[in-house]
Amino acid sequence: SAVISQKPSRDICQRGTSLTIQCQVDSQVTMMFWYRQQPGQSLTLIATANQGSEATYESGFVIDKFPISRPNLTFSTLTVSNMSPEDSSIYLCSADSGNTIYFGEGSWLTVV
């Protein structure tokens, strides 16, 4: 199993600013992922964070808006850039350990 810590757990952000979410896993994992859940919607994959190379983004998500770092096998960050109210969501970090995907507790962002 894997225990995943995320911070911040919650924040209120001003429109136009950027916020970086940190994700720490208690063991080395090959694959880390970032998901988003907008109000009333499903959890949606933003990107796969690859260690030592650029993240792989899903359709509808771009690096300029959601830059991701993955400096080692236990840590990743997601930045939400130039935020607008539409970015108000829960952002979850996850990691692949064995055949199970584990999740952090999420970062609840509200953009005002």
Added chain:
Amino acid sequence: ILNVEQSPQSLHVQEGDSTNFTCSFPSSNFYALHWYRWETAKSPEALFVMTLNGDEKKKGRISATLNTKEGYSYLYIKGSQPEDSATYLCAFNYGGSQGNLIFGKGTKLSVKP
């Protein structure tokens, strides 16, 4: 577009009732079906990872079945307890990256004492 549907959207039951939810997913390119339990302000908790048609898995009072040919999975809770109150998510993994999960919107279960 790959779509995962869950029903019902929400469910209110009395303590002791047994209940079940449905997850529908594409029947092609199937790799795995995941069930999660998500309480507010906590991490989604992995319940089951199901890969074989006809699979049936059990964890305490919770069990799940899988039909990959027709594209559905059922989650059953026997004798619901207030602590079972949560949103239950299913996620379809169609291969490639293990972590590329397509989630349904979830079933929100409320169990009244």
